[in-house]
Amino acid sequence: MKIGIVCYPTFGGSGVVATELGLELSKRDHEIHFITYSQPVRLDLLGSKVYYHQVNVPEYPLFLYQPYELALSSKLVDMVKLHDIELLHVHYAIPHAYAAYMAQQMLLDEGISIPIVTTLHGTDITLVGSHPFYKPAVTFSINKSNAVTSVSESLKQDTLRLFDIKNQIDVVPNFIDINKYQAEYTECKRHMMAEPKERIITHISNFRPVKRINEVVEIFNKIQQQIPAKLMMVGDGPERLMAETMVAEMGIDDKVIFFGKSNEIDKILCFSDLFLLPSEAESFGLAALEAMASGVPVVSTNAGGISEVNAHGVSGLLSNIGDVNDMVNNALSILKDERVLAKYKVNASNEAKKFNIFSIVEKYEAIYKRVLNC
Numbered sequence: 001m002k003i004g005i006v007c008y009p010t011f012g013g014s015g016v017v018a019t020e021l022g023l024e025l026s027k028r029d030h031e032i033h034f035i036t037y038s039q040p041v042r043l044d045l046l047g048s049k050v051y052y053h054q055v056n057v058p059e060y061p062l063f064l065y066q067p068y069e070l071a072l073s074s075k076l077v078d079m080v081k082l083h084d085i086e087l088l089h090v091h092y093a094i095p096h097a098y099a100a101y102m103a104q105q106m107l108l109d110e111g112i113s114i115p116i117v118t119t120l121h122g123t124d125i126t127l128v129g130s131h132p133f134y135k136p137a138v139t140f141s142i143n144k145s146n147a148v149t150s151v152s153e154s155l156k157q158d159t160l161r162l163f164d165i166k167n168q169i170d171v172v173p174n175f176i177d178i179n180k181y182q183a184e185y186t187e188c189k190r191h192m193m194a195e196p197k198e199r200i201i202t203h204i205s206n207f208r209p210v211k212r213i214n215e216v217v218e219i220f221n222k223i224q225q226q227i228p229a230k231l232m233m234v235g236d237g238p239e240r241l242m243a244e245t246m247v248a249e250m251g252i253d254d255k256v257i258f259f260g261k262s263n264e265i266d267k268i269l270c271f272s273d274l275f276l277l278p279s280e281a282e283s284f285g286l287a288a289l290e291a292m293a294s295g296v297p298v299v300s301t302n303a304g305g306i307s308e309v310n311a312h313g314v315s316g317l318l319s320n321i322g323d324v325n326d327m328v329n330n331a332l333s334i335l336k337d338e339r340v341l342a343k344y345k346v347n348a349s350n351e352a353k354k355f356n357i358f359s360i361v362e363k364y365e366a367i368y369k370r371v372l373n374c
């Protein structure tokens with residue numbers, strides 16, 4: 001199949017999932033065309049079956065807001081015609097599903113029929129999409145898609161609750177390529193990061209308020225009062241400065257490293273003992289799954305779809321949103337005892353295998369075949 005993929009190319013779960021999906025599909029002999037405003041961050045492998053087409057939005061002083069959806073839908077029309085793309089898979093409803101629908105209508109006018117598969121990722125539904133400003137457009141785009149998928153059962157239920165949906169929604173969970181996370185612990189540069197007796201705790205996100213970055217710091221501060229520990233803060237976003245200020249005020253600067261955005265997540269996870277995710281909303285929690293795949297147990301909230309990924313008492317432990325003390329106790333119960341930690345590490349890695357890329361990509365292929373009627 002020739003498949004056009006539209007996503008947010010920056011750091012963020014939806015872009016990562018779209019990119020990894022495209023790369024895996026290309027290995028299965030599909031021709032993949034990424035159509036985005038910049039090259040997706042994890043797309044370092046343009047090959048004979050993987051193409052990238054940039055969407056340019058010319059700056060006109062006349063416009064207060066530059067019309068990205070218009071540029072995207074025009075680019076989709078051009079690329080579908082130029083490369084005989086058979087199907088569009090758009091990640092994130094806003095504005096991708098909307099732009100894809102416009103492209104579909106323009107192409108229909110020229111006698112070209114192209115189905116749209118829309119994957120809902122979370123914030124396009126729970127935070128942004130349900131805002132009254134966007135709700136009619138999001139509802140319309142979901143209902144007009146030829147297939148709709150959501151990355152968790154929880155997100156599906158949120159979508160049905162928040163919007164008037166007439167379409168079927170298939171749950172296709174996010175995935176990881178387990179082989180990429182098989183690095184032996186001995187290969188890690190652990191000694192450069194912490195003393196042997198210190199536990200390494202890691203948080204990775206886009207540092208948005210929904211991630212409750214202040215709680216990451218609070219939880220770590222309480223943990224390090226009881227056991228020797230270091231905190232690795234990976235990512236960047238609006239709450240980073242606040243977190244850095246908190247760390248300084250708590251006097252724990254020597255125990256916290258801020259990495260900023262990183263393309264070496266696997267290298268950081270391979271020396272981590274625990275992953276912290278105190279989010280107040282999370283449709284899936286791809287970062288938690290990536291941690292588990294590296295054999296890192298997860299202490300998280302039970303928000304949204306996290307509990308579909310982090311199995312309580314197996315790959316990690318779950319707490320209610322905002323229950324800092326419970327998350328501290330959970331973390332300590334895993335970290336204090338060497339044997340308990342070792343058990344959680346093995347379990348985390350085993351649980352992650354349930355989300356291996358091969359079985360999940362097949363689900364998308366089946367949906368593509370369905371909408372193409374083949």
Ligand code: GMT
Nearest residue numbers: 012013014121122281282283284285286
């Ligand atoms: O988590 C974010 O803020 C980024 C966001 C995105 O759109 O990339 O992540 C959402 O999609 C990911 C991939 O499906 C999920 O793993 C995240 O849980 C989800 N984030 C939220 O629901 C807040």
